[in-house]
Amino acid sequence: MGENDVGKTSFLLALERFFANKKIDAEEDFFNRDKTTDVIITLTFADLPTDDVLIPLLRADKTLVLRKTFTFDRAPESKVVMEDDSLRTVDKVLLATYFSDDSFVFIPVRRDLAVQFSMAQKSLLGKTLRMRMHEAIKEDDADKSLEKVEKLLIKALEEPREKLQSFLREQMHNEDMKLVFDALGVDPVEGVSFRVMLGDDKIDDIVIENRGAGTQNNLIIALFRLVASLQVEGKFIFAMEEPENSLHPKAQRQLLSVLQDISEHSQIIVTTHSPAFLERSKFENNIILTRTAKGNTVAKTFDQTLLRELRSNLGIRPSDALLKGGGNCAILVEGNTEEDGLPIFMEMYGLSEFKLGISIVNMNGSDTPKVSNTARLLSAYDIPCVVVLDRDAKSTAEDIERESKVGLKNVRRVFCLNEGTFEDYYPLDIVAEIINENLKPQTQITEADFDNLKHGDARLKDFTKVMYEKGAGEPSGFLKRLIGSEGTKKMRDRKLPVPKELADIFDEVVKIVNEGA
Numbered sequence: 001m002g003e004n005d006v007g008k009t010s011f012l013l014a015l016e017r018f019f020a021n022k023k024i025d026a027e028e029d030f031f032n033r034d035k036t037t038d039v040i041i042t043l044t045f046a047d048l049p050t051d052d053v054l055i056p057l058l059r060a061d062k063t064l065v066l067r068k069t070f071t072f073d074r075a076p077e078s079k080v081v082m083e084d085d086s087l088r089t090v091d092k093v094l095l096a097t098y099f100s101d102d103s104f105v106f107i108p109v110r111r112d113l114a115v116q117f118s119m120a121q122k123s124l125l126g127k128t129l130r131m132r133m134h135e136a137i138k139e140d141d142a143d144k145s146l147e148k149v150e151k152l153l154i155k156a157l158e159e160p161r162e163k164l165q166s167f168l169r170e171q172m173h174n175e176d177m178k179l180v181f182d183a184l185g186v187d188p189v190e191g192v193s194f195r196v197m198l199g200d201d202k203i204d205d206i207v208i209e210n211r212g213a214g215t216q217n218n219l220i221i222a223l224f225r226l227v228a229s230l231q232v233e234g235k236f237i238f239a240m241e242e243p244e245n246s247l248h249p250k251a252q253r254q255l256l257s258v259l260q261d262i263s264e265h266s267q268i269i270v271t272t273h274s275p276a277f278l279e280r281s282k283f284e285n286n287i288i289l290t291r292t293a294k295g296n297t298v299a300k301t302f303d304q305t306l307l308r309e310l311r312s313n314l315g316i317r318p319s320d321a322l323l324k325g326g327g328n329c330a331i332l333v334e335g336n337t338e339e340d341g342l343p344i345f346m347e348m349y350g351l352s353e354f355k356l357g358i359s360i361v362n363m364n365g366s367d368t369p370k371v372s373n374t375a376r377l378l379s380a381y382d383i384p385c386v387v388v389l390d391r392d393a394k395s396t397a398e399d400i401e402r403e404s405k406v407g408l409k410n411v412r413r414v415f416c417l418n419e420g421t422f423e424d425y426y427p428l429d430i431v432a433e434i435i436n437e438n439l440k441p442q443t444q445i446t447e448a449d450f451d452n453l454k455h456g457d458a459r460l461k462d463f464t465k466v467m468y469e470k471g472a473g474e475p476s477g478f479l480k481r482l483i484g485s486e487g488t489k490k491m492r493d494r495k496l497p498v499p500k501e502l503a504d505i506f507d508e509v510v511k512i513v514n515e516g517a
């Protein structure tokens with residue numbers, strides 16, 4: 001997981017290149033187009049099949065480390081990295097058996113079902129059905145006339161078609177889904193061809209390319225399940241970009257369950273932006289990709305020593321912390337005003353949260369357990385953070401500062417706002433303008449209607465009182481969000497200075513990012 005353009009697709013493409021074992025002859029595939037610096041991809045494999053040929057290559061922990069070096073426009077060189085870091089040449093037959101693209105399937109975010117559901121040699125369905133067809137012909141002793149072969153193949157296709165249809169019905173909770181392999185053709189020159197059609201109780205057979213994106217996604221997952229159920233256990237690696245694309249949250253949760261079932265027997269690798277995926281996955285299975293200030297992509301993996309601690313009830317949503325992206329540093333804030341306003345204040349200060357690779361995490365509160373647990377989860381992925389709290393949360397600030405000296409080493413600074421609350425930074429005339437424009441009071445509100453001596457929570461209560469008196473209702477939560485988003489933009493447009501306290505926070509964040517770059 002990670003923000004857009006951080007390298008998630010590149011990671012999957014690197015895996016595809018590794019298993020395809022083909023030369024790299026495009027200049028743009030080299031870092032900074034420098035063709036003189038080799039591309040080196042090293043993978044570590046565990047839970048390998050029992051094979052005498054593999055045993056001499058294994059390390060003490062039963063893993064095998066395989067390195068491929070790609071020199072521009074030359075076939076890659078494959079070596080096993082031994083326990084003592086020495087290199088051993090790998091037999092080509094061994095590479096083809098266990099580490100080729102026969103074992104690796106990559107489905108990009110732009111699904112091309114016409115390819116994956118064809119009889120092409122590299123298509124997922126083609127690989128599976130070719131094997132079934134080959135077995136059917138091999139087992140039959142009859143005369144191999146073209147007509148006979150065609151009948152055998154139709155019969156061989158029926159079992160996988162039924163399984164595929166069954167998986168699809170189960171995933172989509174629709175027993176009326178009907179999968180058809182239509183127009184089967186066997187040609188001595190062109191080979192085997194057919195169309196995949198899909199219908200239900202509302203519409204007859206439709207070519208799969210014309211079905212909705214969500215249905216297409218389910219077809220791909222059903223195909224994964226089919227391959228996993230028919231092939232040798234543990235031999236396949238499935239990689240898929242954003243499998244949750246075009247699926248509503250409930251369908252995403254169901255899809256994750258399916259993927260987790262497949263992962264009992266085959267390796268599953270996905271890139272995702274889905275909160276549903278993150279909330280229901282294991283912490284140790286997540287890898288966070290982030291880009292440093294120098295432009296390098298860094299992978300942050302889970303600290304296994306914190307596993308038991310974080311498996312308990314955190315009292316927070318992991319997706320709120322981890323799907324924000326920006327693994328170089330996180331700013332933990334209490335609520336919506338800060339979450340919406342800080343990015344604009346950063347822009348006013350000449351900074352960009354995206355370029356810095358930082359995230360602003362809304363904790364929806366300021367109690368000690370919530371702040372501590374959010375920081376602890378970030379700590380498990382080696383993500384430093386600063387905490388920004390209102391003045392009335394001093395007891396929480398003191399608790400977190402004590403923890404930062406013992407267990408929460410990733411908490412670099414705790415800021416307690418002297419002004420009171422984040423809303424105190426906004427001029428009262430801007431607050432009045434926001435209410436008039438967005439909440440439509442019966443009587444227009446002016447700066448003079450507010451008590452300019454009030455700060456902190458008393459100031460927010462004053463806003464609510466004035467809105468009620470002027471017929472704007474009491475939507476204080478909505479107002480805070482408007483202040484963060486609209487109010488900060490008005491301050492930017494008026495070229496008002498960034499408050500000193502916020503500038504200090506930003507300076508601290510920049511310092512942290514530069515230390516880790």
